[in-house]
Amino acid sequence: MGVLVFIFFIQIAYVTLSTIRLIVMMKGNAKLASLVSFVEIFIYMLGLATVLDNIDAWYNLVTYCLGFALGVYTGSIIEEKLAMGYVTVQVITRKEDSDMPQQLRNAGFGVTSWVGEGLSGERLVLMVLTKRRRQKALVEKVKEIDSQAFVVSSEPKTFIGGFWLRRVQ
Incomplete structure (x- = not known):
């Protein structure tokens, strides 16, 4: 035994x-x-x-x-x-005049946003880089703001410059 x-x-x-x-x-x-x-x-x-x-x-x-x-x-x-590393989360919302970027920034996330074009019109596109351990909190916050938002995440291997470079170093 x-x-x-x-x-x-x-x-x-x-x-x-x-x-x-x-x-x-x-x-x-x-x-x-x-x-x-x-x-x-x-x-x-x-x-x-x-x-x-x-x-x-x-x-x-x-x-x-x-x-x-x-x-x-x-x-x-x-x-x-x-939950080692970082994730890039792309959020696409129908609310072009949404204050989602500012709400996410207020929650401590770095956000870059722009207006894109979807099948039926303009969309607000957000790119958020965060630590993997905060991904769940980010997605929950996005759903709270817009339950219909489209969310895709991926794991970046390298990033240079920008808001996160100062925070990572």
Whole structure:
């Protein structure tokens, strides 16, 4: 029973670290990703060696697979909680005379806005750059102001200049 528990939890730890390493690497922090990868592969080798030493029991392999699956789930939850990096949120509203840009600025968001043209007329377009952990608050504020607004978000890898450059540095 002790081997099963060890295999299960070592696999959860390995896959969770693997997920975190990948995210850290994608965010451009190669040094931290390298450090995490050292621990990750050490844990992986411990788990694999244990399974191979006990390969005669099919339930050890099943436990290894279950630990992997739960590790994926755990890693995704941790990634969501970390909410590393920034998002660019584009908001399109039908209210051309809307004070949404000012309301969002008052809530601490940096907003650039312009008038665009949609299928049935002019639209107010807003671009907002914010930390990922504030994305939910931003979307809730937009919905509060205009429940019909169209919202799209993406993750920028690089940005130079502007309002955010001073705040990020």
